[in-house]
Amino acid sequence: xxxxxxxxxxxMAAQAGKLGVVASVAINLAALAVYLRRRYSGDDVAxxxxxxxxxxxxAVAPSSGKPPVTPDSVINLDHGDPTxxxxxxxxxxxxxxxxxIPGWQTMSYFSDVGNICWFLEAGFEREVRxxxxxxxxxxAEGYHVLVGTGSTQLFQAALYALSPPGAAAAGAPxxxxxxxxxxxxxxxxxxxxxxxxxxxxxxxxxxxxETYIELVCSPNNPDxxxxxxxxxxxxxxxxxxxxYYWPQYTPITExxxxxxxxxxxxxxxxxxxxxxxxxxxKDRVVAQRMNKFIELNTIGVSxxxxxxxxxxxxxxxxxxxxxxxxGDRTRLFHFARRKMMARWGALRAAVASSGxxxxxxxxxxxxxxxxxxxxxxxxxxxxxxxxxxxxxxxGYLRECKIVSRGGAKFGADGRVVRISMLDTDxxxxxxxxxxxxxx
Amino acid sequence: xxxxxxxxxxxMAAQAGKLGVVASVAINLAALAVYLRRRYSGDDVAxxxxxxxxxxxxAVAPSSGKPPVTPDSVINLDHGDPTxxxxxxxxxxxxxxxxxIPGWQTMSYFSDVGNICWFLEAGFEREVRxxxxxxxxxxAEGYHVLVGTGSTQLFQAALYALSPPGAAAAGAPxxxxxxxxxxxxxxxxxxxxxxxxxxxxxxxxxxxxETYIELVCSPNNPDxxxxxxxxxxxxxxxxxxxxYYWPQYTPITExxxxxxxxxxxxxxxxxxxxxxxxxxxKDRVVAQRMNKFIELNTIGVSxxxxxxxxxxxxxxxxxxxxxxxxGDRTRLFHFARRKMMARWGALRAAVASSGxxxxxxxxxxxxxxxxxxxxxxxxxxxxxxxxxxxxxxxGYLRECKIVSRGGAKFGADGRVVRISMLDTDxxxxxxxxxxxxxx
Numbered sequence: 001x002x003x004x005x006x007x008x009x010x011x012m013a014a015q016a017g018k019l020g021v022v023a024s025v026a027i028n029l030a031a032l033a034v035y036l037r038r039r040y041s042g043d044d045v046a047x048x049x050x051x052x053x054x055x056x057x058x059a060v061a062p063s064s065g066k067p068p069v070t071p072d073s074v075i076n077l078d079h080g081d082p083t084x085x086x087x088x089x090x091x092x093x094x095x096x097x098x099x100x101i102p103g104w105q106t107m108s109y110f111s112d113v114g115n116i117c118w119f120l121e122a123g124f125e126r127e128v129r130x131x132x133x134x135x136x137x138x139x140a141e142g143y144h145v146l147v148g149t150g151s152t153q154l155f156q157a158a159l160y161a162l163s164p165p166g167a168a169a170a171g172a173p174x175x176x177x178x179x180x181x182x183x184x185x186x187x188x189x190x191x192x193x194x195x196x197x198x199x200x201x202x203x204x205x206x207x208x209x210e211t212y213i214e215l216v217c218s219p220n221n222p223d224x225x226x227x228x229x230x231x232x233x234x235x236x237x238x239x240x241x242x243x244y245y246w247p248q249y250t251p252i253t254e255x256x257x258x259x260x261x262x263x264x265x266x267x268x269x270x271x272x273x274x275x276x277x278x279x280x281x282k283d284r285v286v287a288q289r290m291n292k293f294i295e296l297n298t299i300g301v302s303x304x305x306x307x308x309x310x311x312x313x314x315x316x317x318x319x320x321x322x323x324x325x326x327g328d329r330t331r332l333f334h335f336a337r338r339k340m341m342a343r344w345g346a347l348r349a350a351v352a353s354s355g356x357x358x359x360x361x362x363x364x365x366x367x368x369x370x371x372x373x374x375x376x377x378x379x380x381x382x383x384x385x386x387x388x389x390x391x392x393x394x395g396y397l398r399e400c401k402i403v404s405r406g407g408a409k410f411g412a413d414g415r416v417v418r419i420s421m422l423d424t425d426x427x428x429x430x431x432x433x434x435x436x437x438x439x
Numbered sequence: 440x441x442x443x444x445x446x447x448x449x450x451m452a453a454q455a456g457k458l459g460v461v462a463s464v465a466i467n468l469a470a471l472a473v474y475l476r477r478r479y480s481g482d483d484v485a486x487x488x489x490x491x492x493x494x495x496x497x498a499v500a501p502s503s504g505k506p507p508v509t510p511d512s513v514i515n516l517d518h519g520d521p522t523x524x525x526x527x528x529x530x531x532x533x534x535x536x537x538x539x540i541p542g543w544q545t546m547s548y549f550s551d552v553g554n555i556c557w558f559l560e561a562g563f564e565r566e567v568r569x570x571x572x573x574x575x576x577x578x579a580e581g582y583h584v585l586v587g588t589g590s591t592q593l594f595q596a597a598l599y600a601l602s603p604p605g606a607a608a609a610g611a612p613x614x615x616x617x618x619x620x621x622x623x624x625x626x627x628x629x630x631x632x633x634x635x636x637x638x639x640x641x642x643x644x645x646x647x648x649e650t651y652i653e654l655v656c657s658p659n660n661p662d663x664x665x666x667x668x669x670x671x672x673x674x675x676x677x678x679x680x681x682x683y684y685w686p687q688y689t690p691i692t693e694x695x696x697x698x699x700x701x702x703x704x705x706x707x708x709x710x711x712x713x714x715x716x717x718x719x720x721k722d723r724v725v726a727q728r729m730n731k732f733i734e735l736n737t738i739g740v741s742x743x744x745x746x747x748x749x750x751x752x753x754x755x756x757x758x759x760x761x762x763x764x765x766g767d768r769t770r771l772f773h774f775a776r777r778k779m780m781a782r783w784g785a786l787r788a789a790v791a792s793s794g795x796x797x798x799x800x801x802x803x804x805x806x807x808x809x810x811x812x813x814x815x816x817x818x819x820x821x822x823x824x825x826x827x828x829x830x831x832x833x834g835y836l837r838e839c840k841i842v843s844r845g846g847a848k849f850g851a852d853g854r855v856v857r858i859s860m861l862d863t864d865x866x867x868x869x870x871x872x873x874x875x876x877x878x
Contacts, residue, residue, distance in 0.1 A: 060563075060746065060750055061561075061562055062540075062544050062545045062562070062742070063545055063549070063550035063551060063560055063561060063742070064545075065545075065546070065547025065549050066547060067552065081547050081548050081549065082546065085546060086543050089541075089542040089543035090543040094542035095541075096542070097542030098540065098541045098542055099539070099540050100537065100539050101537065102528075102533055102536075102537045103528040103529075103532065103534070103535070103536030103537055103751060103754065104528035106501045106502055106504075106712040106713075107521065107524060107525050107528070107709050107713075108502070108503070108504025108505060108520050108522055108712055109504075109518060109705075109711045109712060110502070110504050110505050110520065111502035111504075111712075112502060113505055119712075121501065121502055122500075122502060123499035123501070124499075127499065149588050149737040149740075150737055150738055152735075152737055152738050153736065153737050160631075160632065168633035188735060189735055189736075192599075192732075192735045193599065193634045193635075194606075194607035194634055194635030194636050195632045195633055196632075196634070197633050266548075270546050271546050272546060272547060272548045273545040273546055273547055273548060273550075273558075273741075273742035273743075274545075274546075274741060274743055275737060275738065275739060275740065275741045275742075276741075293631075296591075296624075296627060296631045297591070297592065297595070297628075297736070298588040298589055298591055298592050298714060298737070299591050299711075299714065300712070300714060301588075302712075302713060302744040303501070303502070303712035303713065303714075304741065304743040304744045304747050305741040305744060308743050310499040311499050311542075315542065
C-alpha cells in the first residue's frame, strides 16, 4: 500500500486488488452470475435453505472471498487464504457448526472477571483444551489459554510481554530473530510501529548477542521444515509459532510443551475471516502481560468470533468422538490431509513434467494422531527454479499470471517463492496446469 | 496488571477481578443459581427458545458479563460497560437482530478485493452509511468507511497514518495531544509500545508546537462537554472521536464532516463484546495508511462481528423506517434516551440529597434527529466532591464499595471521578442509593 511495512513490498490489498481487477475483466460474466446466484440464493446449502425458510431478508449478505477463477485468470497464491476448507464445512460437519447469536447476547466487554484473560469465552477455552487433548499436538494442562484477534495479535502480545519495560528508556530494544527462511510478516509486524521495546534483528543463525526473542515456526512458514530453537543463550527466550502443527500438514510427533505457543483457527479449521488465534502460556506473569497488550490494543477479542470458533472446534472434536468411522465428511483432519496429499501429488507431478523447478523433499514421520507413518504436506510450497537465467522467480511466475511471494521477503534469494497450497480446488488446478507447461 | 500502560494504573482485569472476587463471595448463591438457569436455559428469551427447539447442545454457552449485583456488592462503574442496552435487545428488536452463521461462511481473509478496506463486509458498510443518513450525525457520503476491532484499533490506525513515516528515523515522534480532561486511554494506548512514530504530549491547551495530532472527543469522555479542536496550526491535524455523538447522549446539532471520524458499536448499540468500530475518512491516502495498520496489526477484522453488527444496525434503522410510531420497544435511540434521562434524573436527585457532590450543568440544544430541544445525558457522570477534606474521591468512593475512575487519569485533579451511566439497572440503582446516603 502507500506505506511499506518493513520488508513487505505489496500488502494484501494491493496484491488482491490487482487480482480483482484482472479477474473481473477476464471472467465469463454469465458464469459469474450463475455462481453468485448459487452462492447467495441458498438453494444448494443448508445455511441458505434455513435462511430462506425463515423468510429472513438477505440485505446483509455475507462476502464470499476472492472472485472465482477461470482458466485465463490471474491466480493469486500469495496469501495462505484457506478457502480449501470451505468444501468440508459445506458438508455434514457444517450444519453442526452453524451458530445462532441472539441480539442481546454477549454485549459486555467481560467474559469472566476472575480469569487473567477476562475477555476469554469459557466455551472457547474448553474446546481449545479438548482439541489439543484429541490431537495431542500440545500440552494445554497447566497452561494459561489466551485468545487473540488471530495469532498475529498474539505474536505482538508476546513481543510486548517478553521485552523489558525499560528497554525503550535504556535505548536498547529487544532483538527479535528467526532463522532464514522466516515468515515474511515477522519483520514487518515487529517493526511497523518503530517500537522502542523491540526491533527486528534478522536471521537467528547469524545473530550475535545474548538477549533476544527467537521466533520458532514449526512446521516452518515458508518451507515446511520441522524446527527447534537455534539459539540457546540463558537470557534469550523463544516464542513457538505452531500455526501449522496439525495432522493435515505434518506428522504429530510429540505434544509440544514450550513456554509460549501460538495457534490460529485460520490454518487449523480454515476460518481465516473469523480472525481468531489462541496462545498457550506457561508463566502467569507472561500471560498477564500478553493480556495487557490485547487490552490496550483492542480491549479484548470479538466474542462473536469466539463463540463461532468454539462451535467449530466442537464440531471437529465431535466428528472424532461421536462418529469415528464415518469417513472424511465428518473428520476434518482426515479430509484436509487427503486434500493436501492429492495437491502435493499433483504439484510434484507438474514439477517433474516441467523440469525447471524443485521442491523440498517429503519428510515422513510416525504420527501419534494418525497412528501410522505419514509424509508431511506443508501448507505452502517453497518452489525453487533451477533455470540459470531466472533470478526473480516471483516476476517470472507473474508473467504466467501466478502471484506468489518472492524469497527475498523471507530472507532468502529470488530464485525461490512461497506458494499457498490452501486455495480453492479451481485455483489450485489452474496453477498446477501452468506449472506443468513451463519449460 | 503487571506492566502499567502509560498512566493507567489499574487495568480492566485487575479492577474487574477485584469485583469478581468480592461479588462471588457476597452474592446469595440461591439467587445466582436461579439467575444462571434463567440466563442459560433459554426459557424466557427468543434466542434461547429457538436453540431449544432445534435440540442444539448448550455446551458452548455464552458468557453473560460481570456477575449480577446485590445491595452489598461492590459496584464497578469504572468502565463504560454498556449493559444497559441488553434490555432493549431482549425485546422485540432483539429477534430481528438475531444472526445465523453457517459453518462454511466468510472463511476467506478477503471481503472485497476492490475496496481499500479489503476486509470490510459490504453489508456492514451499507448499514453504517444508512444509519448516519437516518441519524444525521455525520456525513458519510464522499467518505471512505473503514472497519476496526473497536474504535481503539482505529484510533491507533489514525496515529500511524497521520505520523510521518520518517518520524522515528529523525528522532522526532509526532506529538499526540487532547485538552484536559481527556479520555484516560489516550495516553496509555499512545505510549504503551514506545513507538518512534508518535508519543503522548499531554494537554492540548498547554501544548507549544506546530506539528501535532489533536484528539477531539465530542461529546467528551469523561465530562460530556461539546468540543471543537482547540489547536489551529496549519501543520496540525485532528482526529474526531465521535463515539458518543448519538441522540441518546446529546442533541444532534449538525452532520459532522471532519477529516477522520471514529465511531463504535459499543456506545451506539451497546454491543461492546462484538468489538467493532468504524471510521469515516475523507482522504484516500490516509484511509489506505489506516487500513495498512489494521492489516499489519490483525490482518483484518472479524467478519462474524461485522455480519452481526450489520444485522444490529439494520434492526435499528428498520425500527425507525418500518415502525416509526410503535414506541420505544423498536426504537433504540428513544429507548436509550428515556433510560439516560431517568438515570440522570435519579443521579441529580441523589446528589442534591447528599449535598457533598456536584455535576456538570445540563446542556440543552435543538436536536435535528428528535426535532425538538433536548438536554444532553452523557454516558459518564463527571462527579466532583465539594467536601474540603476529600482529595482522593476515587478512594473515598471505594470505601463505599463504588469503583470509579479518578480524575488524575484524565489529566484532572483527584476531587473528581468518572462514573459509567451505562451499567445494568440493578447496579445503577444501588450506586444512586449509596450516593444519596453519603453526607
